[in-house]
Amino acid sequence: MPIAQLGPGQTAQAILDHLESIRTNDVRWRDGRCFTLAYSAGSDVLALAEESYRRFSGENALNTGAFPSLRVMQQEVVDIVSGWAHGDETTAGFMTSGGTESLVLAVRSARKRAEREGRNLKRMNMVLPASAHAAFEKGADYFDVESRRIPVGADWKADVNAMRDACDEETILIVGSAPQYPQGVIDPIAEIAEIAAQRNINCHVDACMGGVTLTYLERLGEPITPWDFRCDGVTSISIDLHKYGYTSKGSGVLLHRTKALRSDQTFITDNWLGGFYGSSGILGTKSGGPIASSWAVLHYLGDDGYKRVTKSARESTMRIYKHIDAHTDLEVRGVPDSTLLSFGTKDPNRHDVFAIADRLISTGWYMDKQTPPASIHLTVMAVHAPHVDEFLRDLDEAVRQVGSEKGSSGAYATAD
Numbered sequence: 001m002p003i004a005q006l007g008p009g010q011t012a013q014a015i016l017d018h019l020e021s022i023r024t025n026d027v028r029w030r031d032g033r034c035f036t037l038a039y040s041a042g043s044d045v046l047a048l049a050e051e052s053y054r055r056f057s058g059e060n061a062l063n064t065g066a067f068p069s070l071r072v073m074q075q076e077v078v079d080i081v082s083g084w085a086h087g088d089e090t091t092a093g094f095m096t097s098g099g100t101e102s103l104v105l106a107v108r109s110a111r112k113r114a115e116r117e118g119r120n121l122k123r124m125n126m127v128l129p130a131s132a133h134a135a136f137e138k139g140a141d142y143f144d145v146e147s148r149r150i151p152v153g154a155d156w157k158a159d160v161n162a163m164r165d166a167c168d169e170e171t172i173l174i175v176g177s178a179p180q181y182p183q184g185v186i187d188p189i190a191e192i193a194e195i196a197a198q199r200n201i202n203c204h205v206d207a208c209m210g211g212v213t214l215t216y217l218e219r220l221g222e223p224i225t226p227w228d229f230r231c232d233g234v235t236s237i238s239i240d241l242h243k244y245g246y247t248s249k250g251s252g253v254l255l256h257r258t259k260a261l262r263s264d265q266t267f268i269t270d271n272w273l274g275g276f277y278g279s280s281g282i283l284g285t286k287s288g289g290p291i292a293s294s295w296a297v298l299h300y301l302g303d304d305g306y307k308r309v310t311k312s313a314r315e316s317t318m319r320i321y322k323h324i325d326a327h328t329d330l331e332v333r334g335v336p337d338s339t340l341l342s343f344g345t346k347d348p349n350r351h352d353v354f355a356i357a358d359r360l361i362s363t364g365w366y367m368d369k370q371t372p373p374a375s376i377h378l379t380v381m382a383v384h385a386p387h388v389d390e391f392l393r394d395l396d397e398a399v400r401q402v403g404s405e406k407g408s409s410g411a412y413a414t415a416d
């Protein structure tokens, strides 16, 4: 319904009612039927996240001198996240608006470091697995860095030898993900970081998806591929809180091994008529909402809460994984290392996986359709636990009914 239909001069209540009415076709993520885009660990966590966001939504984190509350909360959030990643007293970071900003800034930081160290390079490049998130391309585009994408191995993990071979004197950044988004597997971070250490260049670990989950899975006793600052050569790590931290949108953390490396992220100038201007990220003015929401949820869930929600999401993931792995018509793409998985059909000529997705979506579920190869992608969260049986029943039913139907392809984006 176009907003104009409401007409001007309405009461606040009429406007709020209208807002509720125009969202009726939106994905129902709060009730556990959505496997992408929005994260929930239950209504109590959501209520706190939203209320704390609301109270600080108008505050401006551009100048935390004016809002010391934001400075303190941001520092506490960064310190907690640094602890998860096994940072130490030299580790330094800032909150960002989420994964994309963190990755774009990781590319920018690598470029700035090369300049700061006086390397005279013609065309800088970064070496990364084909599976690394699209936002690295955005960073490469913004900061004029060549992107060297290296095919992944049969297990969907980064091919370290091929990455080593792709590096040259103009390489400024090498990347691994923990886990990568498309198939949910962790790259061999320790070996990737070793290449960076030998070359004295940046190594960014994209743990936007896994930073919280891998921390708490390890604390729960699961064996985890090393991914954090315990790997020599890792220079920066991104961890999103608006994903498995279950905070409101607009919240991630970008950590650097040292303050000097963090200085490559910040922007400062006095080349205008307004005096000294400094900012830690891409935005200038930014809402205090995500900072307050993150601080509140981190303190509400705490270690015990994160263990509980992580265990729940992991158990649901493995139940779905085992069901699909044993299915006569479906096949998983890799063994999930955290709480993301993807799957396709064994015989794409017989069953089109996008047609299966369309049937599931028509019954109220929501998920990503991804290529290549054509797959359904599931991001499994704490809120899914009570819905797994129903999902698997509906999935089996969709496979039975789909016949030779062809589905529509999907996009993980908005382009107009």
Ligand SMILES: Cc1ncc(COP(=O)(O)O)c(C=O)c1O
Binding pocket: 097, 098, 099, 100, 101, 103, 133, 135, 177, 179, 180, 181, 206, 207, 208, 209, 240
């Ligand atoms: C591994 C990974 N990195 C980065 C991002 C980008 O995060 P955002 O969408 O919060 O910008 C995502 C998003 O799904 C992701 O899965």
